[in-house]
Amino acid sequence: MRKIENWIGDMVIRYRWLFVLGLLGSALLSANGIRFLTFSNDSRMFFSEENPQLQALEALEKTYTKVENVLYLIAPKSGNIFERETLQAVEFLTEQSWRLPFSSRVNSLSNYQHTRAFEDDLMVSDLIAGAESLTDAEIAAIKKTALAQPMLLTSMIDKKGSVTAINVNIIKPDDGSYDLQEINDAALNLHRLMKDTYPFLDIYLTGGVMIDSAFGDAPAKDMRTLIPVMFGLLLFLIVISLRSIMATVATLLIIILSTITGLGLAGWMGIVITPASANAPIIILTLAVADSIHILVTIFHQMRKGTVKTAAIKESIRVNLKPVVITSVSTAIGFLTMNFSDAPPFRDLGNIVAMGVMAALIYSIFFMPALLAVLPLRTRQNRSEQHRIFGLLAEFVIRRRTPVFWFMIAMILFTSSGMSKIYLNDEFIKYFDTSYPFRVASDFAAEHLAGLEIIDWNLNSGEEGGINDPKYLETVDAFANWFRAQPEVRHVYTITDIMKRLNQNMHGDDPAWYKLPQERDLAAQYLLLYEMNLPFGLDLNNRINVDKSAIRMTVATPNIGTAAILDLERRGREWLDINAPSMTTYGSGLSIIFSFISKRNIDSMLKGSVIALILISLIMIVALRDIKLGILSLIPNLTPAFMAFGVWGHMVGQVGLAVSVMIAMTLGIVVDDTVHFISKYQRARKEHGMDAEDAVRYAFNTVGSAIWVTTLALVGGFGVLSFSGFQINAHMGLMTTITIIFAIILDFFFLPTLLLKLESTR
Known part of the structure; x- marks a missing residue:
């Protein structure tokens, strides 16, 4: 591996202009695909064609009207x-x-x-x-x-x-x-x-x-507001941390090229941008910073020691190639496992970000060092003060390793315990905050009228013209009345109410006759007479199928959430099973399929997370060439997600569609700092012959500042995303931010104590 690292460093310096111009050209060619990007504002975008609830809804709409x-x-x-x-x-x-x-x-x-x-x-x-x-x-x-x-x-x-x-x-x-x-x-x-x-x-x-x-406005709004804020925040962090104009320019070029490459390739592939995948640029902007920072910090570290610029660039590539490749590939794997998601927008998000991350890897290893070899680069500030901070932190962790270790164990157990309080629930109307006028109107409708959450029931009589059968009508009416007695239900729309009113009308409007007709022919006559008198556009085609064998009954509720909707639908099926087994069916409607999507997505993403974990574990073990060290590294990589879920459980409890992809997405991201810390620790042990304590000090001094800066960038990027008016993006950003914060705490306090304990057992 060392020969490859040295060979790449020599190639980058020797053919610097070729790398700069060639990669610029390939980036522009990729970016040309952006013109093919289109936006989708269909609320059904979250459901794949294979989704059984969507198929049931489409069958219902074909029977009646869509x-x-x-x-x-x-x-x-x-x-x-x-x-x-x-x-x-x-x-x-x-x-x-x-x-x-x-x-x-x-x-x-x-x-x-x-x-x-x-x-x-x-x-x-x-x-x-x-x-x-x-x-x-x-x-x-x-x-x-x-x-x-x-x-x-x-x-x-x-x-x-x-x-x-x-x-x-x-x-x-x-x-x-x-x-x-x-x-x-x-x-x-x-x-x-x-x-x-x-x-x-x-x-x-x-x-x-x-x-x-x-759904169409959300991505456009986020792109107008969040991306400029994120870009400005990254610029501020880069300038403050690097204190070099050329390094700042190089880093900005990397994140710009990575972003337009990811989006351009998405355009060439025909990917449609949705509110969920629209935050891909923000995520790519954020992740692309990490590799650049690690490479730049090493270059400056070498130059401050008196190393000439070209030699410093080569050394930075030699030192950082392995951890940068591991972190980029791991991050890409995490996002690619989002293809297990049952929601196509998350698949698109994963693919776009994975392409952007791999582009960032190529640009960071080949383009940026070549560009820095061309541009004038000077170190303008001594970082000894910052190194003293991380040196003091290292001494604290080493000397207080036992209490720090047990404190971290207690912290992990306490925060993770909140996972027991988590429950699945989504309110798709609340995907949008109150800055959207329709959300205010929807809340008003839910407060005063039936609301927008409905369950449609396709109640089949089993025979042509069977909807006129008095027994069938009585069963439907009993089903409707059962729903009206449920506390969650605001309104039930069924033609049995029309039939009762017609029966009353045809008996001199006597209230005593407000009941269903008891003869099939009479019911058919009433319905025919009524339909013949209806004006154009107000017929019953949306309620009765063509051969009059089934009717559509609609149950409306206020915004009660997916858990309550699913429970209500289940109780409805149970009523049919007991009272009308021949009519037993599943409830349908957008509310139902939105209610199922979170659970389906979590089930599918668990498979993706397991595969990501296995692949990342193998990569870590092979790259580090140490089974114990590779397995140990998984602890600070997996634990932050559990802690984040625990905090969410303590503070919020409710999780929905956005959070269902969080583990797979963050697994690759939090690997970054762990890999760099362990890589520097291992290099100190093998190349410099240091003992475990000195190796921990070496890791803090050489990579501590880079981990701190990249974490600030990640927290800033995903933190900005948490301000999105689209709840899925906001929750995804907030949960990822919490996870990353826990990740750096574990990497600075828990990981070193684990490494010291591992060495004591060897």
Whole structure:
């Protein structure tokens, strides 16, 4: 290995211009792929095609209709929606909503299809027509009717009559001939028009279309805000730590070239950028600093000893090649194991970062030393004070090894104990913070109406026309009533409510007849008569399948989280198993598949983490050529993740999709400092013949400052990511930051005591 290290150093110095120009050219060629990068704002991006819950949802949508929605909420400042001006606004907004691009259906208080009997005929009409001319008595009658309709209550209006909703169904063409931004802009324009026209109303805008738009806005927002902050922070750290203009320029070039190479290769590969993978530039920027810092610190160390620049560069390559290769490959392996993730965006994130990290390795070993050989480089400050700090730290750890060792054991056990408090839960609406207007609107909807979390049930009768069977209808109605009795449920939408209302209408609107018809033919006649009177766009195709063998029942809840949603769905299946085994099915919907994704992702990522651990362990053992040392190194590499999870358990408890990839992602990152410390320790033992204590001192003095600077860079980079308005990125950044902080504590205090104990056993 030493011959290879020396050969590379000689080659870099001898062919410096070739390396500089050649690698610049290859970086620009790779970066050319950035023009092919596209962004995805589909909320279903987190689910692979093989995801069984997604397949079930798509089957449901093929049976009925595949829709997304735009949801307006109107809350008059007076607290009463049953006022003439407010009803006018509802009527106007309903009419205008039909004009939104790809609008297929609009449901509101004004166009609610109110049924009533007139002699032997069934009259079906809009609940509100010509609001500006309604009398007080007519408004009072509308209020009484609306608050008595289970299909409206908590769905279109709240129980107090203070909030109402207008829901616009959007059907996107399967051929992709639509522009989500066009729909989003049209919805926002209508929202602004309503606010300007009706200043006495508070108007909110949310829905699936707005959520998808937010998924597109999140990466753009992070790139505009977080990347400049991260770049500025790295520049500050580099300048402060290196105190060299040329070294700073060289390091900035490395992180820029690594980032554009990773993104460019992603573009050439056709990878689509999503909110989760959009933080790849921040991660690459952060990780690319580490290799450069280690190489530069050694160069300056050698030059301060009087070594000429070219010789110092060669020595730095000789000393750092092995640990830099190990750390880069280990980091890449950690991110590549994210391909085990069930969520495609995390696979893309892992692949982009892995390419950026390997690019950083090449640029750090070949480009930066060659560039420094060309540029004038001077050491401008004596670092003896900094070395004294790490020297004092080394003396403290060596002399107090036993109490330090047991203190670290206690710290590890205490922090890790919090893992027992961790539980799986996600609220996909809360993936976005309150800086996103749709999030505020969604919270408002969850507070006053049904909310956006739903479970759809495809209830099959088993025969054509079977939905008219009185026994089937009674079972469906009992199922709906069971859900209404559950504390988590706000609203249940089922056609049995329509059937009961029709039966009442056809019996002179006698309340005693608000019940299901007892004859199959009668039920079929009622349903046919009702459908014939429905206006265009308000049919029941979204509720009844073509051959009338099944209906779609929708259960809506406020934002209760994935754990509660899954529990509710399980209890629903159990009810069907006991009361209607022939109708037993799984609940579906976006809420359900988002609820399953965290558990599926954790299960799949555990496999990836095990593989990463095995590969990294083998690399460490082979590279260090010491089985005991290689195995020992795993302790400070694995423990930080457990400690971070423990702290999260103590402080938060809830973990979701973002945290599910954390172990695999950080395993390769935290290896960095451990490898460099052990490498210097081993070099002191073998090359300089030092005993264990002096080898620990040597490691602290030669690599302590570089570990400190790289840790600051990593903490800064991932710390900046924790300020993302997109929760998945924020949680990922925060958990990684905590892990890295624990990693340096272990490397400075726990690892040296382990090394000293290992030597005492040999």
